Amino acid sequence: MGLYLKYLSMHIKSAMEYRVSFMFLFITALLNPLGNLAVVWFMFWRFDNILGWRMDEVMLVFGLTYIGFSLAEVFGRGLDLFDRLIRLGTFDRMLVRPRSIVLQVLGSEFEITRIGRCAVGVWALVSALDSLDISWSTGKAAALAFAVVGSFCVFVAILFLRGAFCFITVEGMELTNILFDGGRETARYPISIYEKGFAFFFTFIVPFACANYYPALYIMGKAAAFPAALAPAVCAAFLAVCMLLFRAGMGRYASTG
DSSP states (O other), X not given: OHHHHHHXXXXXXXXXXXXXXXXXXXXXXXXXXXXXXXXXXXXXXXXXXXXXXXXXXXXXXXXXXXXXXXXXXXXXXXXXXXXXXXXXXXXHHHHTSSSOHHHHHHHTOOOGGGHXXXXXXXXXXXXXXXXXXXXXXXXXXXXXXXXXXXXXXXXXXXXXXXXXXXXTOSSOTHHHHHHHHHHHHXXXXXXXXXXXXXXXXXXXXXXXXXXXXXXXXXXXXXXXXXXXHHHHHHHHHXXXXXXXXXXXXXXXXXXXX
């Protein structure tokens, strides 16, 4: 953990060397989620609800999704750029160092400026919680915390899947981008508004619904605690499977040369 924090400290110091550039990148990172928020606002300006979901309820799901996505972008950037480590031979150097490969890959890159997207997600979440009439309990507070962690785990898991795919080919990374960026666009709305097959995929194959939809239902008092209680375990299991695939790919790696 100490080494990981050292990596993080070095990247922060590097980013702060060019503070004007950092601020511009930070502000730029805000534009995409703000644009998505504007789309949601205009949609509800035209329609009162979407299949029974009000704007504040959708904002709750939106906030949970964007917090997890942005944190994965910040702390999982090394996996997102893993194809570059393979192409340049940097991964070969990591293999001969007496430290965890996963730790080195995660510590190789941090996208600190993307924390701006997290700020938009936090604002959306706080705004939604303030608008909703929620009877808080220990279980609901725990569900909210686990939903944020679960969302982060699912997005990081997809990045591990991307890394595993890089051991087969470093071309065609758009396949995993469909899950990472496409998953973000899908998960920012309640999964119940989609067709059954689509909802099944993003519940039982790539469990975005377990990270935000079911916890949100429980927090708003629209569902029992049982599905929300299972959600953290499902997200953790998905992350574990993707990490195992990454390690399996690493086992067959035969050097860049």
